Amino acid sequence: MNFRIRTKFIGILVIASLLPLVIALIVFRWFGEHYSRESEGIRFKEAATHFSYSMTKSLTCEIKLFNQWRLLSEIASNVEADHAIQSGLSETERMAEIEATEALWPTLTPDSARIQALLQNDLSLQMQAFMASNQHFAEIFITDRIGRLIAATQKTSDYWQADEAWWQAAILLDENMLNLEALNYDESAQVHSIDISLPLYQVTATGRELVGVIKAVLNASNIFQSFTLFDLNDAPTQEVVIESGEVLVNIQNSQITPLTKRINPKAAARLRGPQPGWGLEYVDNDELSVIGYAPIRLHLDDSDLQVYGLRPMWAVIYRDDALVMAPVNRRVRQITQIGILLIxxxxxxxxxxxxxxxxxxxxxxxxxxxxxxxxxxxxxxxxxxxxxxxxxxxxxxxxxxxxxxxxxxxxxxxxxxxxxxxxxxxxxxxxxxxxxxxxxxxxxxxxxxxxxxxxxMPQGYPHIKSPFKNDMIGLDFYHIYKPASSVSGDFFDVLEISDSIVGIFIADVMGHGVRSALVTAILTTLINNIKSHADQPAEFLKLLNSHFHKMIYNSGELIFASAFYLVLDLENKTVRYASAGHPSPLLVDRHDGRVVPLTPHLTNNPALGLFPESDYQTFSRAINKHDLFLMFTDGVFECSDGDGVEFGQARLQQLLEANQSTDLHTLMDLIVNTINQYARPHGLDDDICLVGLELCDRSGQR
Structure with missing residues (x-):
């Protein structure tokens, strides 16, 4: 593609103007990306740290408050008294009573006498009074040492709690130990909860005795709603994540939503450090996000309580990197528009x-x-x-x-x-x-x-006939000669050896033009000099090669010529021939109805001029009346069509087979017309020489 100077000058002006703008935009974007990500990451890290601290502080306060109330209310003593009332039953009677109540429990309404007895006893009233003054607690209930429900602030989902995991974990704890389960959905309280459960011990005459288990359900929504860290219209994603990468809750617009998803394993692995931090991670697998995180830990160092069961959790705050970069991209677009206008x-x-x-x-x-x-x-x-x-x-x-x-x-x-x-x-x-x-x-x-x-070249053909008076066989000659330029490297000669013997020589000198034509003149002179050997094809080519090589050797140029010499003897009804690297002539054998090459697989027959001494082989075969011999140069079959596909010797042979009954003159004209048609539109680019002879009646008719 060629560009005019106006186009080039405009291109230079545009490049010279745009290059500084592009560099400035790249630098601005690079620094803008780093600054925006770093500032947003630090902000998210600080927010996650604040969230972790606030949640830890709230949980610690609520746990301490609940424990103080438990101790001051002497809940364990009241549980022991209630257990003493029911201790008169045998083990079998107790289990039967539990199974019957458990089966009946789903059908009981809060107004039924059985439920009212649980909700209105002294323990239940104490717990209700505590909940009235502490809105973060959604439910409190107590079981005895075998898991039966003995007091509750509302009807629970089950009567017998001993098959629950939290109860089995709490019953194994010692005094001043509690089990904490974070962020679960409590079916009884119907809230997203943080569950606190601990065993109740009572000092008796025989020592310290386990009398029951108390469980308090903290309403997580009330705790999270107190944490307002971001503008509601521009809040990032805020989640609580456990060690496996499972997201427990998503806190958005002061709402707590349980999720059933996991964050990217690589992002989850990054959280496991003891310190808060920030970074770039694929949190939701596909989208790169700026993330800040901080671990959530309970600190009860100033209390006698020991906490068990709490899974490691992290406060995670993140936003899609594309949203973080939106202000930078917007500013880049503004600068680009202004810059392009000025440019x-x-x-x-x-x-x-x-x-x-x-x-x-x-x-x-x-x-x-x-x-x-x-x-x-x-x-x-x-x-x-x-x-x-x-x-x-x-x-x-x-x-x-x-x-x-x-x-x-x-x-x-x-x-x-x-x-x-x-x-x-x-x-x-x-x-x-x-x-x-x-x-x-x-x-x-x-x-x-x-x-x-x-x-x-021959201006006329010799009159060759059989020496026998009763034999009316004669020869009909015809040739077509078309040089590619003014002069050519193709030529032929007809040598009259006797009244019944004739030799036909055809050659193709390498190349085209004046040099090749000069070589044909040399060969013509040499042929005339060795005409005495014309009746022996192999000897004839050997002598011709020797003389030709001597003449061209001192030129320092690579010059050679392919040749074929054929001697037709009407007296003996034979044809003798030899080849010097020339394409094989074709014999149209009308007696057997076939077309055959004279030398189909000949080897070791070098072209004339390649070596100082070369030996050639004479072949012979019988001839019949109406046989037709066609000699040609490579320009006949090496012509190509518009796709570069050569005409080829096989196609030439097929053409002769299809028209073998045609007379010599018509057949050769047909060959030339066919290859001319094949080579359209570019035409023939090589010299063409065809020589044909046909055995016919002396009258000239086959």
Whole structure:
């Protein structure tokens, strides 16, 4: 693709203007990305730390408050008293009573006497009073030492709690130990809860005795709603995540939502450190996010309580990196728009100045040089202008070049170019006259060489006949010769050895043109010198090769020629032949109805001129009346179609097989017409020589 100077100049202006803008945008974006991500990450880390601290503080306060109430209310004593009332039952009776109650429990309504007895006893009333003054607790209930429900603030989902995991964990704890389960959905309280359970011990005469288990359900929603860290319209994702990467809750717009998803394992692994931090991670697998995190831990160092069962948790706050980068991208777009506007204004101003001072003078120089070039190349191109018109156009444009005034190097260039252009036009006019004279002389020489080469070939054919009076067999000759240029490297010769014996020689010198034609003249002379050996094909080619190699050896050039020599003997009804690297001629055997090559698989038959001494082999075969021999050069079958596919020897043989009953002249004309049609539209690019001979009646008819 060729670009004019205007296009290039505009491109240079645009590149020179855009490059600083692009560099500035890249630098601004790089620093903007790092600053935005770092500031947002630190903000999320601090928010996660605050969230962790606030949640830890709230949980610690609620646990301590609940424990103080338990101790001050002497809950364990009241549980022991209630257990004493029911201790008169045997183990079997107790289990039967538990199973019956458990089966009946789902059908009981809060207004039933059985439920009211649980909700209105002294323990239940104490727990209800505690909940009334502490809104974070959603439910409290107590079981005895075997898991039966003995007091509750509301109806629970089950009567017998001993099969629950929290109860089994709490019953194994010692005094001043509690089990904490974080962020579960409590079906009884119907809230997202943080469950606190601990064993109840009572001092008796025999020692310290386990009397029951108490469980308190903290409403997690009330705790999380007290943490307002971000503007509700621009809040990032806030989640509580456990060690496995499972998300327990999502806190959004002061709402707590349980989730059934996991964060990316790589992001989950990053959380496991003891310190808060921030970074870039694929939290939700597909989207890169800026994330801040902090561990959630309970600190009861100033209390006698020991906490068990709490899974490691982290407060995680993150936002899609694309949203974090949105302000930076928005600012980049604004700067880009303003920069492009300014670049367009300055580029137009620069182009206007450059067009007047640089581009227009250069355009005049270009038009003048094109006109001079057209004048110089007028003989090589289709003549759209006469020589006088081209010279006049060039002179007019050169005058325009002389008028350029820019007061700089362009003006100097224009002055020198105008002088040079005028000199070129003068030289061109003189040169064209001399070339025309030389061209005419060369053309006359080529025409003479062509006429000479044609006259070197047989101008007529010998009259060959059988020596027997009763044998009416004769020979019919025909040839077609078409050089690719004025002269050719293809040629043939017919040697009359006797009245009944004739030799036909065909050769193809490498290359085309004058040099190949000169070699054909040398070969013709050599053939005449060794004509006495013409009846022996192999000996004939051997002598011809030896003399030919001696003549071309001192030239230092690689010159060779393929050749085929055929001797037809009507007296003995035989044909003898030898090949020097030449394509095999074809025999149309009308007696058997077939077409066969004379030397289909011949080897060790080098072309003439390649080696100083070469041996060739003579082949012979019987001939029949109406046999037809076709000798040719490689230009016949190496012509190609528009796709580059050669005509080929196989296709030539098929053509002869399909038309073997046709007479010699018509058949050879058909071959030439066929290959001409095949080679369209580019035409034949190699010399063509075909020589045919047919055994026929002496009258000339087969």
């Amino acid at each position: 367009g204004i300055f580029a137009c101003m620069g182009y206007a100045i450059a067009s007047r001072k640089i581009i227009q003078p250069i355009t005049k120089l270009r038009l003048a040089s094109e006109a001079v070039s057209r004048t110089v190349r007028l003989g090589e191109q289709p003549k759209r202008h006469s020589e006088q018109q081209a010279a006049l156009e060039s002179s007019t444009l050169l005058e325009g070049v002389r008028s350029i005034q820019t007061k700089d190097e362009i003006e100097d260039l224009a002055r020198e170019f105008a002088f040079m252009g005028q000199r070129i036009l003068s030289y061109q006019e003189k040169l064209e006259s001399e070339i025309a004279l030389k061209t005419d002389e060369i053309q006359r020489d080529l025409e003479f060489a062509r006429d000479f080469q044609v006259k070197m």
